[in-house]
Amino acid sequence: MSQESFYQRAGGQKTFNDLTSHFYALVAVNPILRPMYPESDLHGAARRLQLFLEQYWGGPSTYSQERGHPRLRMRHAPFHISKTEHDAWIACMKDAVDALEIADDLKAELWQYLAAAAAAMINAAD
Numbered sequence: 001m002s003q004e005s006f007y008q009r010a011g012g013q014k015t016f017n018d019l020t021s022h023f024y025a026l027v028a029v030n031p032i033l034r035p036m037y038p039e040s041d042l043h044g045a046a047r048r049l050q051l052f053l054e055q056y057w058g059g060p061s062t063y064s065q066e067r068g069h070p071r072l073r074m075r076h077a078p079f080h081i082s083k084t085e086h087d088a089w090i091a092c093m094k095d096a097v098d099a100l101e102i103a104d105d106l107k108a109e110l111w112q113y114l115a116a117a118a119a120a121m122i123n124a125a126d
């Protein structure tokens, strides 16, 4: 018995590429988020997020091969993430998720995870 992963059901790599490119296009022009990302272009950050999400949802495990254990809270510790940064991140990600051409139940499942994960990443008071 083989069970299809969320990654496969949601359209595989193309979906995660669409999601993260849309998200980082918004980050690139967001006055709260853009200064948090040190690189002159956001390509590396977009790739890391894409690979992480692909792995989380049952796709290839390239993220861990390249980056090791995700430890996302620890990796976000150097950044000041209060409600302000959280809300900016959520707004960009909501746009990106809404634009995906996937079934509504898949969208809802994806969004539920992202919203919970973002709330867990808050590490500073305003």
Ligand code: HEM
Binding pocket: 036, 037, 044, 045, 048, 049, 052, 067, 072, 075, 076, 079, 081, 085, 086, 089, 090, 114, 117, 118, 119, 121, 122
């Ligand atoms: C709550 C608001 C959040 C903010 C402001 C934020 C900000 C950042 C920043 C500034 C980086 C460094 C960029 C880089 O990769 O060089 C980063 C990395 C990353 N973020 Fe977030 N993030 C947030 C939430 C999340 C959530 C909810 C997830 C996952 C569901 C996530 C996944 C990642 C991943 C996978 C990386 C790369 C880690 C690595 O391998 O180094 N982030 N984030």
